[in-house]
Amino acid sequence: MFALLLGAPLGSAARPEDAARSAEKDPLILDAAAVAAAGIVVETAQVRTTVDQVRAPGEVKIDAYATALVSPRVASQVVARRAKLGDLVKAGQPLVALSSVDVAETQGQLIVASQDWARVASLGPQAVSARRYNEALVQRDQARAKLKAYGLSDAQIRDVVKRGSAAADGSFELLAPQAGRVTTDDFIVGERVEPGRTLFTLAAESSVWVEARMPPGQADEVRDGARVVVAANGRELEGHVIRRAHLTDEKTRTVGVRIRVPNEEDLLHPGDLVECRIEVASRSRGLAVPAEAIVLLQNQPTVFVRGKRAGQFEPVPVEVGETRGGWKTITRGLAAGTPYVRKGAFALKARILRSQLGEE
Structure with a gap:
């Protein structure tokens, strides 16, 4: 078939010098640089499981599953915006500053309860009654739990205790629960927001x-x-x-x-x-190659296989079946285990056509 494509005479005796000359003109013999330039990739034909x-x-x-809504858990007023629409934020990054009367009261309760617990703990359970000891501990823990329920992080709660009375002003920041991009931020500074009102949507x-x-x-x-x-x-x-x-x-x-x-x-x-x-x-099993590995030569579906010489490729006519998932089944003409051109078949076809035009 290849001889017909290149216009080689049939039935004539092949002389050594003619064979050498023919090899030099063979468009399907490529050096390494030409193979790379043509984007040729060779693989081994295999029986595959194709799917519909x-x-x-x-x-x-x-x-x-990778999106989070950020909303206050207590009635608050927006004090300042820390992020805006389109921003990429990290987990734990402040998004908005809020102020709340309920949070201020609880911050004060935590400060008092923490100081009371520090005194009781320093005396020890032997110096105070068990009831007094447990009450001081429970009051501190309840104040902490309440602030956490309002949306404050452990670090923010520790900061309240550290700063003392100066921290009991009701101000706090909502932090990003995950990394992501801000896709909604429908609020304005100064607005009063109720619990559950979505201020930000974070999408990974x-x-x-x-x-x-x-x-x-x-x-x-x-x-x-x-x-x-x-x-x-x-x-x-x-x-x-x-x-x-x-x-x-x-x-x-x-x-x-x-x-x-x-x-x-x-x-x-x-x-x-x-x-x-x-x-x-x-599903079905059969010998299959990517659809792009098959080209038409003289109206015949054809696959290029690796030739005997280094850098040589040969066209092989095949019969094809169904195409599934980009893979075309081969019913005849190609055997499993044969090295074939998976990518670059159109470049090889173009070389053949250019060679024919040059001879003409």
């Missing part, structure tokens, strides 16, 4: 969720952990199924499939519409 894929539309959502953008919508019949074939290719903005990202809903939406009659997608490069954002290609349960 189904396509479904999806919408990008925040990863709720290293991963996102994609909610795919599928007909119930297709969704039944999806398994947790199944591989998914998400196509968005001209890019393809790999993810995996983490949950299939067990409820059909009454309006759309579709089932939601939740997909987790790594997003370190910040390519996906909540609200983006994407296409999902989800692997399903049906």
Whole structure:
């Protein structure tokens, strides 16, 4: 076949000098630099387990397992903003300064209780009654627990005791419970906020969720952990199924499939519409190569294999079957264990075509 492509005469006797000249002109003999420039990658043909894929539309959502809401646990007034929309913050970083009457009262109680406990503890249980000893300890611990319930950290509580009466002013800061980006900050300085009011949303953008919508019949074939290719903005990202809903939406009659997608490069954002290609349960085994490894030569599907000489490649006609997950099954023409060109087949085809044009 290769001889036909290059226009070599058939039936003529091959002389040594002709063979040498032909080798020099052979477009499929490449040195190491040409192989690298063409992006050629050689692999060994193997029997693979191929899987079916189904396509479904999806919408990008925040990863709720990596998202936190920051809100006060006690009625407060906003004193100062420490972070704003779009900021990347670290765990424990101050986000907002608040002031609360309830916190001021509890700070005062802790200061008094801590001083009282220090006196009782210095005397020891032998010098005071057991009731008095336990009461002093419980009052201090209760004041600490109350401040912690209001959202103060252990370090902030220790600072109250250290500073004494100067710290009983009701001021405190809400700290970031995790690292992430501030995606909402809907409040203003001076505003009075009630417990539970969300001041910040922190999202770790290293991963996102994609909610795919599928007909119930297709969704039944999806398994947790199944591989998914998400196509968005001209890019393809790999993810995996983490949950299939067990409820059909009454309006759309579709089932939601939740997909987790790594997003370190910040390519996906909540609200983006994407296409999902989800692997399903049906599987088959057979010799398969990537679809890009097959080119058409004279209308015949062809794979390039490694030749006998160093840097030599040869076109081999093949018969192909189905394409699944980007892999095309080979039914005839290529044997398992044969080194073939996985990447760069189009570059080799182009060399053949250029060689033909040069001869003409």
